[in-house]
Amino acid sequence: MHFVQAKSLLTKWNGMNIYRGCSHGCIYCDSRSECYQMKHPFEDIEVKENAPQLLENILRSKRKKIMISTGSMSDPYQHCEEKLLLTRQCLSLIDRYEFGASVITKSDLVLRDIDLFHSINKKSKSVLQMSLTVANDKLSRIIEPNVCTTSRRYEVLKEFQKREIPTVVWLSPLLPFLTDTEENLRTILDYCIDAGVKGIVCFNIGMTLRKGEREYYYRALDRHFPGLSREYQKIYGNAYEVNSPNNDRLINIFNSTCEKYGIIHKPDECFCYIAELPEKCRQLSLFD
Numbered sequence: 001m002h003f004v005q006a007k008s009l010l011t012k013w014n015g016m017n018i019y020r021g022c023s024h025g026c027i028y029c030d031s032r033s034e035c036y037q038m039k040h041p042f043e044d045i046e047v048k049e050n051a052p053q054l055l056e057n058i059l060r061s062k063r064k065k066i067m068i069s070t071g072s073m074s075d076p077y078q079h080c081e082e083k084l085l086l087t088r089q090c091l092s093l094i095d096r097y098e099f100g101a102s103v104i105t106k107s108d109l110v111l112r113d114i115d116l117f118h119s120i121n122k123k124s125k126s127v128l129q130m131s132l133t134v135a136n137d138k139l140s141r142i143i144e145p146n147v148c149t150t151s152r153r154y155e156v157l158k159e160f161q162k163r164e165i166p167t168v169v170w171l172s173p174l175l176p177f178l179t180d181t182e183e184n185l186r187t188i189l190d191y192c193i194d195a196g197v198k199g200i201v202c203f204n205i206g207m208t209l210r211k212g213e214r215e216y217y218y219r220a221l222d223r224h225f226p227g228l229s230r231e232y233q234k235i236y237g238n239a240y241e242v243n244s245p246n247n248d249r250l251i252n253i254f255n256s257t258c259e260k261y262g263i264i265h266k267p268d269e270c271f272c273y274i275a276e277l278p279e280k281c282r283q284l285s286l287f288d
Contacts, residue, residue, distance in 0.1 A: 001080055002040070006048040009055055014066050014275075016055065018086045019074045020046040024106060024147040027220035028173050031073050034212035045080060052089040059097040065124065067275050068094055071104030079146075082109060091116040095123070100277050104129040104170070108148045108156050118163045127198075127274050128160050131170040134179050135187035142224050143175070150188070157195035168199040168270055171254070173207030176235075177228060180205050180244035182253065189257050199264035199273055205250040206243035209236070 009016045021042045022031065032042050040046060048054075055068075068090075070076045076087040087103075091113055094101045101120050103110065110117075110128065120126040130153050134140040137149040148156075157167050169192050174180045185205075192200055209217060218229040236242050244250065258265035264273055 001045045001047060003047045003049045005050050006054060009048070009051055010058055010068070013069075015069045015072050016051065016090070017073045018048050018051045018070065018076055018090065019078060019080070020048075022074050023078045023080070024075060025145045026106075026147070027143055027145075027224075028175060028207055028213070028217055030208060030210065030213055032213045032216050033210035035210060036073070045074075045078065047080065047084065047086070049086070051086050052093060055090050056093050056097075059093060059099060062099075065099055065277055067100035067102055067125065067127075067277060069102040069104070069274070071129070075105050075107060075147075076103060077105045077107035077109040082112075088113050088116065091120070095120045098123045100125040100127075102127040102129060102274050104131070106131050106144065106147045106153065108152050111156055111159060114159060114163065114165075117160070117165050121163075121165050125166075125277055127166050127168060128157070129168045129170060129201075129274065130157060131172070132188045132191060133171065133173060133175075135184045135191075139179070143178070150191070154191040154195060157191070157197065161196045166198045167195065168201065168264075168274060169197050171200050171202040174202075174205050174244060174250075175207055176242060176244045177231065178225070180246050180250065182246075182250060185250050185253060186257075189254070192263065193257075193261050197263060199270040200254075200258060201267055201270045202251075202254055202265065203267055204241070204243050205247040205254075206241065208240055209238075209242050210240060214238070 021044060023043060023045060081087050091101055095116050117126040117128065132150050132153055134143050134150050137151055140149040160167050171188060221229040255265060264270050
């Protein structure tokens with residue numbers, strides 16, 4: 001872990017990454033890809049120690065209320081956050097200035113800040129986005145080794161449901177020949193239904209592989225599932241989109257289940273929901 005004084009914080013899509021790199025060790029992580037031009041080892045997490053100060057300057061100057069998101073590149077609730085509290089400080093500022101907040105995480109550490117999510121949601125809007133990919137906890141500990149299991153994340157979703165804080169699940173990636181089964185899909189969908197999620201993001205039954213990410217993933221397959229990386233190479237070569245042979249059948253199950261239970265499931269609709277503030281907040285911002 002190393003600290004930097006960042007010069008900027010928000011992207012043009014109002015997203016922020018307080019950390020760069022991750023300690024969760026998920027074997028499929030796209031953020032390892034070379035295209036992101038990370039100049040330090042992925043596990044040597046870069047910490048933007050002045051993120052709260054940068055964020056407060058932004059919130060003070062904005063006339064229009066917006067949703068602030070975090071977690072698209074690096075999890076804001078990785079292990080160092082437990083002591084550094086930078087994500088909590090940023091959420092506290094969003095709460096104070098009455099903006100909206102959306103967070104993507106795999107960690108149950110997010111429960112520590114459920115008070116802030118609840119307060120933000122009362123004043124504006126907060127959304128918890130949580131990745132659920134591996135229903136079997138034994139397999140989850142191999143694929144996502146340094147973070148809580150999917151069954152624990154389901155419990156987190158239930159706690160947010162109790163407080164009427166909206167949630168969206170990322171059902172992605174589903175790994176060919178490992179988690180692309182009907183049993184895995186239906187179990188995760190049952191979790192989502194019972195937790196009352198607002199939406200589920202699923203592009204296809206599969207994953208993406210880019211240079212940097214692909215090599216790391218194949219090394220992990222060689223350690224835990226000998227011979228499987230050769231199957232990938234034979235079937236997919238260097239393809240970016242790596243869809244499951246079961247894609248068509250499983251995506252039909254996914255779509256029909258979401259439609260039956262009124263769950264938003266088209267990616268664009270999910271993203272629009274996450275990014276939109278309630279109408280009352282948009283009206284109030286006209287007078288800021």
